[in-house]
Amino acid sequence: MTTIQILDDRLISQIAAGEVVERPASVVKELVENAIDAGARSIRVELEAGGKRSIRVVDDGLGMDRSDALLAFDRHATSKISSFDDLQGVGSLGFRGEALAAIAAVARVELVTATEPGDGHRIRIDGGHIRSAEPTAHPRGTSIEVRSLFFNVPARRKFLKTVRTELRRATEVVQGYALSRPEIGFSLSHEGRTLLEAAPAGDDLEAARRRIGELFGAPAAQNLVDFCQQGPGGERLWGFVGDRKQGRGRRIFTFVNRRLLRDRTVMAAFYRTVRETWRSEDFPALFLFMDIPPAEVDVNVHPQKAEVRFRDGRFFGRLSSCLREALERARGEEPAPLAETTSLPGALLAWQGLGQRSGSPFGGSAGRVGSSEVRELDGSLSSEPAGKLADVVFAPLERSTVPLSGRSGEPRPFRLLGQYKGTLILLEGPDGLYLIDQHVAHERVLYERFRCQLVETVVRSQRLLEPILLELAPAEALRLAELASDLERLGFSLSEMSGNVVAITATPAVLTPGLAEEMLASLASEPGDREEAAEDLKGRLLEALAASQSCRTAVKMHHPLSAEEMESLVAELFAAEQPFACPHGRPIVLKMADIELERRFGRR
Numbered sequence: 001m002t003t004i005q006i007l008d009d010r011l012i013s014q015i016a017a018g019e020v021v022e023r024p025a026s027v028v029k030e031l032v033e034n035a036i037d038a039g040a041r042s043i044r045v046e047l048e049a050g051g052k053r054s055i056r057v058v059d060d061g062l063g064m065d066r067s068d069a070l071l072a073f074d075r076h077a078t079s080k081i082s083s084f085d086d087l088q089g090v091g092s093l094g095f096r097g098e099a100l101a102a103i104a105a106v107a108r109v110e111l112v113t114a115t116e117p118g119d120g121h122r123i124r125i126d127g128g129h130i131r132s133a134e135p136t137a138h139p140r141g142t143s144i145e146v147r148s149l150f151f152n153v154p155a156r157r158k159f160l161k162t163v164r165t166e167l168r169r170a171t172e173v174v175q176g177y178a179l180s181r182p183e184i185g186f187s188l189s190h191e192g193r194t195l196l197e198a199a200p201a202g203d204d205l206e207a208a209r210r211r212i213g214e215l216f217g218a219p220a221a222q223n224l225v226d227f228c229q230q231g232p233g234g235e236r237l238w239g240f241v242g243d244r245k246q247g248r249g250r251r252i253f254t255f256v257n258r259r260l261l262r263d264r265t266v267m268a269a270f271y272r273t274v275r276e277t278w279r280s281e282d283f284p285a286l287f288l289f290m291d292i293p294p295a296e297v298d299v300n301v302h303p304q305k306a307e308v309r310f311r312d313g314r315f316f317g318r319l320s321s322c323l324r325e326a327l328e329r330a331r332g333e334e335p336a337p338l339a340e341t342t343s344l345p346g347a348l349l350a351w352q353g354l355g356q357r358s359g360s361p362f363g364g365s366a367g368r369v370g371s372s373e374v375r376e377l378d379g380s381l382s383s384e385p386a387g388k389l390a391d392v393v394f395a396p397l398e399r400s401t402v403p404l405s406g407r408s409g410e411p412r413p414f415r416l417l418g419q420y421k422g423t424l425i426l427l428e429g430p431d432g433l434y435l436i437d438q439h440v441a442h443e444r445v446l447y448e449r450f451r452c453q454l455v456e457t458v459v460r461s462q463r464l465l466e467p468i469l470l471e472l473a474p475a476e477a478l479r480l481a482e483l484a485s486d487l488e489r490l491g492f493s494l495s496e497m498s499g500n501v502v503a504i505t506a507t508p509a510v511l512t513p514g515l516a517e518e519m520l521a522s523l524a525s526e527p528g529d530r531e532e533a534a535e536d537l538k539g540r541l542l543e544a545l546a547a548s549q550s551c552r553t554a555v556k557m558h559h560p561l562s563a564e565e566m567e568s569l570v571a572e573l574f575a576a577e578q579p580f581a582c583p584h585g586r587p588i589v590l591k592m593a594d595i596e597l598e599r600r601f602g603r604r
C-alpha cells in the first residue's frame with residue numbers, strides 16, 4: 001500500500017477555498033472583482049448577518065451563456081488568460097479561475113446571468129455539487145448569491161468574528177473598490193439598510209476627489225493635495241495626500257492598476273518618505289494610484305492577490321520622489337531651487353558681540369547684548385533680509401558648571417551655554433557640545449508627568465451641551481459601533497445618526513471636546529478587529545491624551561528662557577525614563593563630539 005495518495009476533487013476544492021476564502025469579505029472581494037472584469041457600470045452588494053448568512057452581488061456587466069455559467073465553477077476555468085505570456089502581462093483583476101470554484105465548495109450558491117435581456121440561466125450549487133441548471137428571465141448582467149458560508153466546514157465557520165466585525169471587513173472591500181473605480185456606481189446595504197451609495201463620477205483626478213468626498217465627506221476631500229507624475233513606459237503615479245492638520249494616517253489606500261492591495265514594500269516606502277520629509281510619525285492620509293504597464297508588475301505572488309512584485313528595481317526611487325514632492329506641498333513648502341555658489345554674502349561676515357565691552361581683542365568693537373541688528377564690518381546695515389531662523393536673536397549666557405544628574409544619580413558636569421535662536425539649549429559636556437530642542441524636551445517631561453497622573457485617575461464622564469458630529473466613511477462608522485461598549489466604559493457616549501454620521505454626546509472629563517473628537521476619528525480609521533483594539537484601549541487612549549496634552553502645553557520655539565528655567569528643564573529631562581525622544585519619536589538631544597569637532601577643524 002502506497003503512503004502518498006491522490007486527493008479527491010472535493011477535498012482539493014476545500015483546501016483551495018482555505019487559501020482564497022478566509023471570511024465573507026473575501027467572497028465580496030472576488031465577486032466584486034468579477035463584476036468589474038465583466039465591464040459592469042453598476043455594482044450592488046447586499047449582505048445579511050455581516051455576510052455570514054448571505055452575500056448577493058448584482059452587476060450589469062456582460063453576463064454569461066449557459067455553457068460558460070456551468071464551466072465558470074470548474075477549477076482553473078478562466079477567460080482571462082490562455083498562455084504563460086498572458087499571465088506575464090495580465091491586466092484583469094481575476095485570472096486564475098479559482099474564486100468561484102473555491103466559494104462554491106464551501107457555500108450554497110445561486111447564479112443568475114444573461115448576455116441579453118430576458119435570456120437568462122439559473123445555476124444552483126451546494127458544497128461544490130451542481131443541483132440544477134435552468135433557463136429564466138433576467139436582465140443583462142449577473143446576480144450571484146452566496147448563502148451559509150462554511151456550512152459544510154464547521155471548523156472554519158467558528159473562527160468567523162461577530163456580525164459587526166465581518167460587516168466592517170466587507171464594507172472596507174467595497175469602499176476600496178469604490179475608490180479605485182469612480183466611473184462605476186456602487187451601493188452596499190446590510191439587511192435593508194443602505195451603508196454606501198456612490199454614483200458614477202467619471203475617470204479622472206477630479207472624479208476621484210469627488211468619490212473620496214462621497215465616502216469620507218466633502219471637507220476631507222477638499223483638504224487633500226493632489227499629485228501626478230509620469231514615468232517610463234506609460235507609468236503614472238497619481239493620487240492625493242492629506243495635510244498636517246488632518247492627521248488621519250490610517251486612511252491609507254494603495255492601488256496597482258486599480259487593484260486594491262496593502263503591499264508591505266509600498267507602505268514601507270510611504271512611511272520612510274514621511275519620516276524623512278516631515279520628521280514625524282504622524283502619517284497623513286494617502287490615496288495612491290499606481291498605473292504601471294502590466295508586464296512590469298507580477299500579481300501572481302499572493303493567494304488573495306493582496307501583494308504584488310515590481311520588476312523594475314528603480315520603481316521605488318521614483319515612488320519616493322513623487323511622494324516627497326507631494327508631502328512638501330502638503331506641508332506648505334515648495335522645493336527650493338539649487339544654485340551654484342561662487343561667493344558669500346557680506347552679512348555672513350558680521351559679528352554679534354557676547355556682552356558690553358569697550359573693545360575686542362581682535363581690534364573691533366562688539367555689538368550690544370540682545371541686539372537684533374546684524375552689522376557688517378563697515379558698520380552699515382546688511383541689505384539681506386533676515387532668514388527664518390535669524391528672526392529672533394538671544395545673547396548667550398555665561399554660567400558656571402552645573403552638575404546635572406542622570407537616571408543613575410551620578411552627577412555629570414554640564415555647563416549651560418545658553419539658547420540658540422530661542423529654540424535650542426546649548427550645553428558644554430565632558431565629551432562634546434550638546435544641543436537640546438527645548439520644545440520636545442519639555443514635551444517629554446510633561447508627557448511622563450501626565451501619563452503617571454492619568455493612569456491613577458478614575459475615568460469620569462462629562463455630558464456635552466451640543467453633540468459633536470463625526471462624518472465618517474462607512475467602514476469607520478462600523479468600527480466605532482464595534483467599540484461603543486468599550487468606549488462607554490472609558491467615559492464616551494456615542495449615538496448612530498443617519499448615513500455614516502456618529503454623534504459624540506459624552507467624553508471623559510479629562511479630555512477637551514476637540515481632543516476627544518480627534519482621538520475617536522483616529523481610532524475609527526485604524527484597521528484590526530474589535531478584540532485587538534479593546535485589549536489595551538484605555539492604555540492607548542491615555543497614551544494619546546498624554547502625548548497630545550504635552551505637545552500643546554510644552555514651551556514653544558523662539559521662546560526665551562531664563563538660565564534657571566533652562567537648568568530646571570534639562571535636569572528633569574535627564575531624569576526622565578526616555579530622555580532622547582519625544583512621544584512622537586522626534587529626537588531631543590543631539591551631540592557634537594569633541595573628536596568630531598577636532599576633525600572638522602583639522603586638528604586630527
